[in-house]
Amino acid sequence: MTTNSLKQPGGGLLDRLFSGRSSILSYTVLAIILFLVLPNLLSAFRLNMAGKYLCYAFACIGLVLCWGHAGILSLGQGLFFGIGGYSMAMFLKLEASDPESTSIQSTPGIPDFMDWNQVTELPWFWYPYKSFPLTVALILTLPVIISCILCFFYFKGRVTGVVFAIITQSMVACSWYFIVGNQGYFGGINGITDLKTLNGWDIRTESAQKILYFVTCICLFGCLFLSKWVLSTRLGRVLAAQRDKEERVRFSGYNLTSFRVFIFAFAALLASIGGALFTLQVGFMSPNLIGVVPSIDLIIYTAVGGRLCTVGAVYGALLINTAKTMFSEAYPTVWVFIYGALFILIVLALPKGLAGVWTDHVRLWIRSLLKLDSPAKPKKIKSQTT
Amino acid sequence: MKLKSNKLYKIASLLAMGVTSLLHAEEYPTAEVNTTGLAVTDDTVTVGQLHSITGTMAISETGSVEAERLAIEQINAMGGVLGRQIKVIQEDGASDWPTFAEKSKKLIIQDKVACVFGCWTSASRKAVLPIFEKENNMLYYPTFYEGLEDSKNVIYTGQEATQQIIYGLDWAYETLGTRTFYLIGSDYIWPRTSMKIARNHIERVLKAKDPKCKVVGEEYYPLGHTNFRSLINKVKLKKPDLMFTAVVGGSNVAWYKQLTSAGVTSDKYNMLTISTTEDEVLGIGGENCEGFYSSMKYFQSIDTEDNKAFVKAFKERWGEDSVVGDVTQAAYLGPWLWKKTVEKAGSFDIDKIAAASSGIEFSNAPEGYVRIHDTNHHLWSKSKIGKFLKNGQFEIVSTSDELIEPNPYPEGYQ
Numbered sequence: 195m196t197t198n199s200l201k202q203p204g205g206g207l208l209d210r211l212f213s214g215r216s217s218i219l220s221y222t223v224l225a226i227i228l229f230l231v232l233p234n235l236l237s238a239f240r241l242n243m244a245g246k247y248l249c250y251a252f253a254c255i256g257l258v259l260c261w262g263h264a265g266i267l268s269l270g271q272g273l274f275f276g277i278g279g280y281s282m283a284m285f286l287k288l289e290a291s292d293p294e295s296t297s298i299q300s301t302p303g304i305p306d307f308m309d310w311n312q313v314t315e316l317p318w319f320w321y322p323y324k325s326f327p328l329t330v331a332l333i334l335t336l337p338v339i340i341s342c343i344l345c346f347f348y349f350k351g352r353v354t355g356v357v358f359a360i361i362t363q364s365m366v367a368c369s370w371y372f373i374v375g376n377q378g379y380f381g382g383i384n385g386i387t388d389l390k391t392l393n394g395w396d397i398r399t400e401s402a403q404k405i406l407y408f409v410t411c412i413c414l415f416g417c418l419f420l421s422k423w424v425l426s427t428r429l430g431r432v433l434a435a436q437r438d439k440e441e442r443v444r445f446s447g448y449n450l451t452s453f454r455v456f457i458f459a460f461a462a463l464l465a466s467i468g469g470a471l472f473t474l475q476v477g478f479m480s481p482n483l484i485g486v487v488p489s490i491d492l493i494i495y496t497a498v499g500g501r502l503c504t505v506g507a508v509y510g511a512l513l514i515n516t517a518k519t520m521f522s523e524a525y526p527t528v529w530v531f532i533y534g535a536l537f538i539l540i541v542l543a544l545p546k547g548l549a550g551v552w553t554d555h556v557r558l559w560i561r562s563l564l565k566l567d568s569p570a571k572p573k574k575i576k577s578q579t580t
Numbered sequence: 581m582k583l584k585s586n587k588l589y590k591i592a593s594l595l596a597m598g599v600t601s602l603l604h605a606e607e608y609p610t611a612e613v614n615t616t617g618l619a620v621t622d623d624t625v626t627v628g629q630l631h632s633i634t635g636t637m638a639i640s641e642t643g644s645v646e647a648e649r650l651a652i653e654q655i656n657a658m659g660g661v662l663g664r665q666i667k668v669i670q671e672d673g674a675s676d677w678p679t680f681a682e683k684s685k686k687l688i689i690q691d692k693v694a695c696v697f698g699c700w701t702s703a704s705r706k707a708v709l710p711i712f713e714k715e716n717n718m719l720y721y722p723t724f725y726e727g728l729e730d731s732k733n734v735i736y737t738g739q740e741a742t743q744q745i746i747y748g749l750d751w752a753y754e755t756l757g758t759r760t761f762y763l764i765g766s767d768y769i770w771p772r773t774s775m776k777i778a779r780n781h782i783e784r785v786l787k788a789k790d791p792k793c794k795v796v797g798e799e800y801y802p803l804g805h806t807n808f809r810s811l812i813n814k815v816k817l818k819k820p821d822l823m824f825t826a827v828v829g830g831s832n833v834a835w836y837k838q839l840t841s842a843g844v845t846s847d848k849y850n851m852l853t854i855s856t857t858e859d860e861v862l863g864i865g866g867e868n869c870e871g872f873y874s875s876m877k878y879f880q881s882i883d884t885e886d887n888k889a890f891v892k893a894f895k896e897r898w899g900e901d902s903v904v905g906d907v908t909q910a911a912y913l914g915p916w917l918w919k920k921t922v923e924k925a926g927s928f929d930i931d932k933i934a935a936a937s938s939g940i941e942f943s944n945a946p947e948g949y950v951r952i953h954d955t956n957h958h959l960w961s962k963s964k965i966g967k968f969l970k971n972g973q974f975e976i977v978s979t980s981d982e983l984i985e986p987n988p989y990p991e992g993y994q
Contacts, residue, residue: 239689243682298989310728310773374802375767383768383803384703385677388710398714477710480677480703522679523686526672530634 219560220505220552221418228411238400245407245475247515248414250275252468254496254507255414255421256461261493262501263425264457265437266354270362271492273369274337274462276484278469280373280380281336283479284320285329286389286397305386311378320379326393333470334463341462342455349454366489373481385480389473397474410471414508417464421504424460433457465492498540500549509548605663613662613927616716619692620928625664627652627918628671628687630698630708635675636804636829641700643859643908644722645670646898648697651915654893661919662928669693677707684708688715694928695720697914700907702726702770709734716930720914722907724854724876726773727988730956732934735917736986738910739877740958741774742993743984744854747963748875749781751978752822752852759792762820764811764827766855767800771826774854777993778824784992796820801827806834812842815849823851832860836868846871852965857905858972866972876906878947879966879974890946903972909946913959916942917952951983958986 232244253271261267293302299309304316322328344365348358373380380386389397396402424430436443436450444450473479482488499510517536521529544550610622619626629648631641652666660666669691671683680699687693688711695718699705702725712719712733719734727740752758761782765771779795786793796818799811815823827835832855839845851872858880861869880891880903890912894904917940922928925936940952951960960983966974 237690239685242685246682307769310726310769312776371802377767377769377772384706387706390710398710476678476681478678478681478707480707482676482678519682522672522674522683526670527633529672 219557221415224505224508225415228414229408233404233407238404241407242403242475243515243519244512245403245410246472247512248407248410248508249468249472249475250492250495250515251414251508251511252417252471253461253465253492254499254511255417255504256464257492257496258499258501258504258507259421259424259433260457260461261496262503263430263437264433264454266454266458267356267359267493268362268458268461269359269486269489269493270366271461271465272484272486272489273362273366274341274465275469275472275488275492276369276373276479276481277337277340277462278333278466278471279473279479279483280386280469281323281329281333281466282470282473283386283389284323285326286392286473287386288320288323289392290388290390305381306388307381307384307386308378311382313378317379333466337462337466338459341459345458346451346455349451349458354454363486363489366484367486370481370485373484380481383481385478385482387478387480389477392474398477403475406471406475410475413467413471417467418504418508421464424457429453429456494537498537498544498547500547500552503547503549503552506547506549506552513548608662608926614694614929615927616929617692618694618928618930620664620694623664624667625661625694625928626667626669626691627915628669628684628691628693628696628698630671630673630680630683630687630696631700632675632704633670633672637673637675637700637704639863640829640859640907641673643902643905644700644911646902647722647894647904647908647912648915650894650897651912653897655915655919661922662926666915673698673704677703680704681707681711684711684719685715688712688717693717695918695930695933697722697911697918699723702768705734718918718930718933720918722911722914724906724910726770727990728773730958730988732957733930734957735914735937735952736958736988737913737917738907739961739963740986740988741770741777742987742990743877743961743963744875745774745777746781747980747984748852748854748873748965749778749786749824751875751965752824752850752873753786753789753793755978756822756850758821758850759790760794760796760818760820760822762796762815762818762823763798764823764825765800766805766826766828766831767802771800771828771855774826775824777990780993801831803829803831805831808835808838809842812838812844815844816842821850823849825851825853826855827853828855832856833863836864840868846968856968857907858903858974859905859908861968861972862903866968866970869968870970872968873977874966874968874974875963876966877961877963878904878906878909879964879976880904881966881973881976882947882964883976884946884948886944886948887946904946913942913945913950916945949983953986956986956988958988960985 233241236244253275257268257271287305291303291305296302296306299306301309301314304313322332348361374383391397397406432443432448432453436453495510495514496507498514499506499508518533521532525532605623610620614620629645631645632638652668655661656665669687671687673680673683684696687696697720699708699719699721700723705721708719709731713731717733720737721734722737724738724744725740727742763775763778765775775798782793782795797814853872853874856874857876891904895902920940920942921933921936924940925932937952937957938954943949948962953960963980963984964976965978967977969975
């Protein structure tokens, strides 16, 4: 990857467009698919599902940066996805729990699950979620603060690799138990359900879900560009360098802790944004989304998309979830096996993920159509064009 | 051979019913019985079935899937509903609540099913409930549950908490002479709410009868918890007259086995559970729970003609080894209650069904006569106490004299 991006093929504008994995061409294709093809092709219900899958893509983009480019494998992205999701859910739940609609409870005005668990007044940490600007601020800052605290000492103590991956996994397991165990405060295993409006706007209608889909797409592109920018700075180079030759970077005088903390926190932030949008589109938040299994799912989407390619991660999340839905609808009793076979197949056939198919086959093919010389495989192109 | 005779029976009854059912369907033109665009044609009606076929809940929900299928097949063999054969679209909730929500949306919006039989855990019901209410469809929910809910769009065919608990506690007070109670449950909404009702009943109602009545301990363990040694030591220390338990799922096996190995058996201790049915005993082993008691509305051993016919049909369809627990029977009620409601309403429209549900009776139910309440969507039913036998069945030691009124929002118990 590093060698590829360093060796920019010189030449005209067209040539530049086709270089680099996250080139303008791949952004354009993705934009056409997300903004034109899917909304016109899919029913409102299916579009809402696509929107839901795209929310996972936020966390996957973060994983591409953190795992693919910086070499820090995190098995705990579900935690940050959950922070965003629960923050949004808490705001929506408070809005849905006005004293009128909860008049049947022993304490009206608090969320229904608190009432079932004999909580009689709103806990202090719920108060910020009464305000929408504060909620948005928390969605953006909370994952950053928590991830910094969690990873700072590990990175400072040079804990990386498998050990760090296991630590992140245990973090996400702990947070699952925390949520489930404190059902009076977080809704327990049921999660926070029955969310209706966002500042008075009914999020359950078809038109609202369509708007939310487009909001998700726009945010997704924002995150894609932001990630591309982060990677193109010197910071991105240092991260790739420390992934491949840690000691050399250290001896060059870099303090790696701050670089690593930054990229880990950035990935956490992306996951949190995805989580918040997820809650808006699905209408509830459940601890099932922050467990060990969903966190590993996120890794799988990223791996399938290609772990060095941010755009690939979006396709990975979309395709794997679509496959999951299709299989389970067509064969409700045996879909798990088909789904499993698909993974094995992808790992065996496409070790570089979908991004590998793009760079090694599709892009070459497009180049050959446009009769552009590829510096990577000139012979093959020639034989194809002549 | 069995299958063949089953098929022959079906064909014969189809032929017999054929003429009448055709007339029946003509009496109810599709345009009239379906004004809201549900998947109803001149000769079929499509319903959804949404349970976990994969994941941790699959073992519990399989019985419900089978019972609902059996009921639908029997109804079809009798000529269907309003002369229409029932077609089923099955979806897998995969023991995952967001998946339940997604699949229920798919069934309602995409497939436009006339109703859905499904869900098992409270969490899955809570996840789909807003969707049923928003899209206006009908869910037939089979599990005994915590109450505190009464939706226009759900028919609760299991017992709500007060029906199961209060009868059980009163029975223990009178028959076993219980005065001290130890409350034990898995840590989620159903056991929590159930124990809240139980404690309230013990400390308010039973204490008024005998001041010695009290709760000596109340403990919750996470779902899937398997180490109960410290709890068992506490029980041994406190020596309660009764352990009142709501331990669910896989934890059950560890709980009963550890009780037996620690010597907490029925000759020295009493236990009344509200969560263990014949299905769970299959995994636990009858010898580990022999002599304890369970409070349910249905046991496979109920000695009536209707129940014997049901158990026989169930075993013929799903295998000699299958057992029928409380929830399985409640799931069996769903399609029948829906059929009766549709016929009373003369329509598949959800609003008309919701309105017509009040007072629907099912006198040949395996558990005995049941009726949907006039003002809420729960069932009047008789509570029963069963004693665990070594062979995994229950000996019914007590049945309530009257049908017990469902009361999802019990006054004084909240």
